[in-house]
Amino acid sequence: MEDPWQKPYDFAVSVARKAGAEIRKAGESEIKVCTKSSTVDLVTKTDERVEKIIIGSLKEEFGEGTHCFIGEESVAKGESCILTDKPTWIIDPVDGTTNFVHGFPFVAVSIAFAVNKQLEFGVIYSCLEDKMYKARRGKGAFCDDEPIQVSDVKDINKSIIISEHGTDRTPEKVKKIFSTMQKILCIPVHGLRGSGTAATNMCLVATGAVEAFFEIGIHCWDIAAGAVIVQEAGGILLDVDGGPFDLMSRRMVSANNDVIAKRIIKEIEIFPAERDDAPVQKKC
Numbered sequence: 001m002e003d004p005w006q007k008p009y010d011f012a013v014s015v016a017r018k019a020g021a022e023i024r025k026a027g028e029s030e031i032k033v034c035t036k037s038s039t040v041d042l043v044t045k046t047d048e049r050v051e052k053i054i055i056g057s058l059k060e061e062f063g064e065g066t067h068c069f070i071g072e073e074s075v076a077k078g079e080s081c082i083l084t085d086k087p088t089w090i091i092d093p094v095d096g097t098t099n100f101v102h103g104f105p106f107v108a109v110s111i112a113f114a115v116n117k118q119l120e121f122g123v124i125y126s127c128l129e130d131k132m133y134k135a136r137r138g139k140g141a142f143c144d145d146e147p148i149q150v151s152d153v154k155d156i157n158k159s160i161i162i163s164e165h166g167t168d169r170t171p172e173k174v175k176k177i178f179s180t181m182q183k184i185l186c187i188p189v190h191g192l193r194g195s196g197t198a199a200t201n202m203c204l205v206a207t208g209a210v211e212a213f214f215e216i217g218i219h220c221w222d223i224a225a226g227a228v229i230v231q232e233a234g235g236i237l238l239d240v241d242g243g244p245f246d247l248m249s250r251r252m253v254s255a256n257n258d259v260i261a262k263r264i265i266k267e268i269e270i271f272p273a274e275r276d277d278a279p280v281q282k283k284c
């Protein structure tokens, strides 16, 4: 049977490439920075403009009424962040806005597509590296059309683990983040890393460059595309308490296998993060 989502998948790749070219061009001029949830949660005109380009292109191609959209900047402006059974695009136009502002060379466009709340495909364009990652559920994960695979390391002492510091500087949360990192570093692991973009971090798990990436406080648009890419590359996703992964929970461990994932989970100091679909928001 013909794949009903092949056309949207192919289109997402071309839209991500177009969006990435816009970001590269915008990075050559002066970047005006504003803030969102905290003074270190940055946003630029490029984030907003690129999200409009992506959503505008998707609406033009697939029609306004049938598909829903969850986009980082639209949600910041009060749009719904409720995932329904309808075909839904989950978009982060510029993942790694802080990197973009500073010229730190990892910035990604992240586009995922879910139907009946199941992620069907994910596309991540690491636009400064010019690397296109993509995965269609059940059909494998690719970087620039080459198949990718997670690492086969099971020994935590031979692993590299990624995590990030987030944009919440509440001292108790920062303390827990650093305490978790300290415990993981002292297992010991070969190293701790962070690219500054959740989407790129997940691609690094998917290619086997690192064994795992975990974070509390990320949003569905940061990880939706990466979730498909990691799983299709042979990896796994779990909640930070070892339970099932929940896209809207703002908590995630992505890893090459469950041995590594469960070893990290032992050390994670969990702190609260309000769900993306917390009830204040209106329906799509």
Ligand SMILES: O=P(O)(O)OC(CO)CO
Pocket (backbone or CB within 6 Å): 072, 092, 094, 095, 096, 097, 098, 196, 197, 198, 199, 217, 218, 219, 222
């Ligand atoms: O740069 P953004 O889109 O704010 O995302 C951050 C996490 O929220 C990096 O993944």
Ligand SMILES: [Mg+2]
Pocket (backbone or CB within 6 Å): 072, 092, 094, 095, 096, 198, 221, 222
């Ligand atoms: Mg993001």
